[in-house]
Amino acid sequence: MASRAGAYVYPAVDHAHAFPTLTSAQVARVRDAGRTRRVDAGEILFEPGDVNVPFFVLLSGGMEIVQPDVHGERLIATHKAGAFTGEMTMISNRGALVRARVTEAGEFVELQSPQFLALVARDAELNEIFMRAFILRRILLLASGHGNIILMGSRHSAPTLRLREFLSRNGHPHTYVDLDIDKDAQSLLDQFSVKVEEIPVVICNGVTVLRNPSIRELAQCLGLNSTLDPTQVRDVVIVGAGPAGLAAAVYAASEGLDVLVIETESPGGQAGSSSRIENYLGFPTGVSGLELTNRATTQAQKFGAKMRIASSVTRVNCDQRPYEVTLDDGQLLHTRSIVIASGAQYNKPSIENLAKFEGQGVYYGATFIESQICGGEEVVVVCGGNSACQAAVFLSQTASKVHMLVRSDQLSDTMSRYLIQRIEENPAIDLRYCTEITALTGDTHLECVTWRDKRTGASETHAVRHIFVMAGASPRTDWLKGCLALDDKGFIVTGRDLDPVAKQAGWPLTRPPQMLETSLPGVFAVGDVRSNSVKRVASAVGEGAIAVSLVHRTLAEL
Numbered sequence: 001m002a003s004r005a006g007a008y009v010y011p012a013v014d015h016a017h018a019f020p021t022l023t024s025a026q027v028a029r030v031r032d033a034g035r036t037r038r039v040d041a042g043e044i045l046f047e048p049g050d051v052n053v054p055f056f057v058l059l060s061g062g063m064e065i066v067q068p069d070v071h072g073e074r075l076i077a078t079h080k081a082g083a084f085t086g087e088m089t090m091i092s093n094r095g096a097l098v099r100a101r102v103t104e105a106g107e108f109v110e111l112q113s114p115q116f117l118a119l120v121a122r123d124a125e126l127n128e129i130f131m132r133a134f135i136l137r138r139i140l141l142l143a144s145g146h147g148n149i150i151l152m153g154s155r156h157s158a159p160t161l162r163l164r165e166f167l168s169r170n171g172h173p174h175t176y177v178d179l180d181i182d183k184d185a186q187s188l189l190d191q192f193s194v195k196v197e198e199i200p201v202v203i204c205n206g207v208t209v210l211r212n213p214s215i216r217e218l219a220q221c222l223g224l225n226s227t228l229d230p231t232q233v234r235d236v237v238i239v240g241a242g243p244a245g246l247a248a249a250v251y252a253a254s255e256g257l258d259v260l261v262i263e264t265e266s267p268g269g270q271a272g273s274s275s276r277i278e279n280y281l282g283f284p285t286g287v288s289g290l291e292l293t294n295r296a297t298t299q300a301q302k303f304g305a306k307m308r309i310a311s312s313v314t315r316v317n318c319d320q321r322p323y324e325v326t327l328d329d330g331q332l333l334h335t336r337s338i339v340i341a342s343g344a345q346y347n348k349p350s351i352e353n354l355a356k357f358e359g360q361g362v363y364y365g366a367t368f369i370e371s372q373i374c375g376g377e378e379v380v381v382v383c384g385g386n387s388a389c390q391a392a393v394f395l396s397q398t399a400s401k402v403h404m405l406v407r408s409d410q411l412s413d414t415m416s417r418y419l420i421q422r423i424e425e426n427p428a429i430d431l432r433y434c435t436e437i438t439a440l441t442g443d444t445h446l447e448c449v450t451w452r453d454k455r456t457g458a459s460e461t462h463a464v465r466h467i468f469v470m471a472g473a474s475p476r477t478d479w480l481k482g483c484l485a486l487d488d489k490g491f492i493v494t495g496r497d498l499d500p501v502a503k504q505a506g507w508p509l510t511r512p513p514q515m516l517e518t519s520l521p522g523v524f525a526v527g528d529v530r531s532n533s534v535k536r537v538a539s540a541v542g543e544g545a546i547a548v549s550l551v552h553r554t555l556a557e558l
């Protein structure tokens with residue numbers, strides 16, 4: 001049976017697959033790769049939040065995996081001879097989620113992280129067993145809603161929504177306590193004098209209490225980022241972990257390049273906010289953007305790509321090589337080449353009070369979290385492109401009615417035919433052309449929406465508490481201005497398109513720019529951020545992969 005955490009339905013997990021026992025031949029191969037050590041009953045091998053946690057295989061004795069929570073400890077698994085520790089954090093090198101305690105003295109094989117990664121790189125059979133077990137163990141934690149973090153918040157608070165999305169997009173298991181429902185939790189916070197503006201409260205690793213933390217503070221507390229060595233000169237820094245950046249990371253790391261990916265929020269980009277991608281090759285029944293990009297993230301990390309999340313690149317110093325990249329916390333990094341995959345961000349139409357209700361009734365993406373927040377209620381979806389249509393279809397499964405408001409007299413010319421048909425045939429979607437929002441009202445949360453038919457001038461006001469705005473996207477290139485050639489809309493010009501502008505942009509080499517290369521040699525642009533790109537997941541992935549072969553050529557020139 002599938003299990004539920006909040007609203008998302010996770011696939012059923014076979015316990016035997018999540019916690020398999022290795023054969024003696026498999027144990028022998030692990031033993032050759034590490035060191036054997038004696039352990040004593042009661043010994044703690046690692047705690048939640050610990051980083052660089054070793055991998056253990058039990059030769060004899062026993063251990064238990066538990067998770068500390070507000071009531072003490074929750075047992076997750078017991079291990080005997082032939083069993084092994086670890087879950088996804090072994091691959092991502094992030095802080096551990098659980099506590100490991102020896103229950104019976106014996107001998108364990110211990111592998112440090114580099115030894116473990118080297119073993120799975122050369123042993124395909126063990127690679128498959130460990131990878132499958134780690135993924136299934138993470139699904140078990142996600143499905144039970146138990147992680148090393150408790151998030152106490154309100155569905156009416158924009159910061160709560162932001163943190164929940166961050167955790168969910170990072171596939172990080174957590175317990176969510178809804179203060180609107182759990183009155184005991186609310187009185188607990190009252191006793192500790194937690195003010196309204198300090199909501200949400202996060203308890204991290206059962207120890208640290210954070211009041212209304214930023215995403216960066218939360219990432220730091222969870223050990224999501226390892227320390228970066230500022231003296232290291234990398235082969236390639238990838239800016240952005242949407243489909244284009246993730247594809248570049250997978251190919252670069254699998255081809256032996258030293259890769260660092262920097263991502264402002266969580267991996268996934270725009271695709272991560274797509275409820276169902278139906279036109280991506282190989283997924284005839286569609287795939288959620290989150291699932292696709294989470295898999296890609298794991299794949300990149302498995303090949304050794306390093307990833308820094310909740311961190312932005314704010315500047316590239318284009319006057320020197322190796323290039324110098326500045327992060328928003330002031331850190332400087334050096335790299336021989338750069339792949340810019342910073343994509344695009346939602347446009348915000350000029351509607352009065354739009355900003356006031358962001359996260360409190362106004363949303364720019366429709367993931368399962370938003371779909372649950374507005375379950376059973378009427379919602380409005382604004383604009384008529386592909387992503388708006390996807391959102392309307394998706395929301396119609398949980399909302400009582402979807403008002404789809406399109407400013408023009410037809411759905412976008414570039415829209416997929418299958419989506420148009422689904423909108424037109426869906427009885428839960430009320431499609432209105434030539435219609436625009438004229439007023440948003442409410443106290444702290446959106447309560448009423450007024451819209452006007454431009455043809456007749458007739459206005460209607462509805463008690464709608466949730467609107468989804470999907471008004472196209474603009475390139476995320478502000479941080480690059482003055483450094484490389486951009487087109488009149490701010491997208492990055494590359495390859496042959498540079499010909500007319502290359503001279504003005506000061507192209508310094510005798511060879512012409514390569515395909516996807518910007519006006520700076522060794523700096524490439526891929527995906528939605530590139531001028532004249534096709535705004536699709538598949539093309540972003542393709543460009544990310546191609547860019548890596550061009551990076552190899554650039555590195556050979558140095």
Ligand SMILES: Cc1cc2nc3c(=O)[nH]c(=O)nc-3n(C[C@H](O)[C@H](O)[C@H](O)COP(=O)(O)OP(=O)(O)OC[C@H]3O[C@@H](n4cnc5c(N)ncnc54)[C@H](O)[C@@H]3O)c2cc1C
Binds near residue numbers: 243
């Ligand atoms: C709701 C929705 C549904 C969609 N559905 C489909 C679909 O069904 N099929 C399809 O083919 N396409 C779909 N698309 C389009 C598709 O998602 C995009 O074309 C694709 O995501 C582009 O990938 P990208 O990697 O180039 O950029 P993005 O996905 O935009 O990713 C860019 C990443 O870079 C990060 N970033 C930006 N600036 C910086 C910085 N300075 N430092 C560090 N990181 C930075 C961002 O946080 C972001 O994660 C959809 C888009 C949306 C919004």
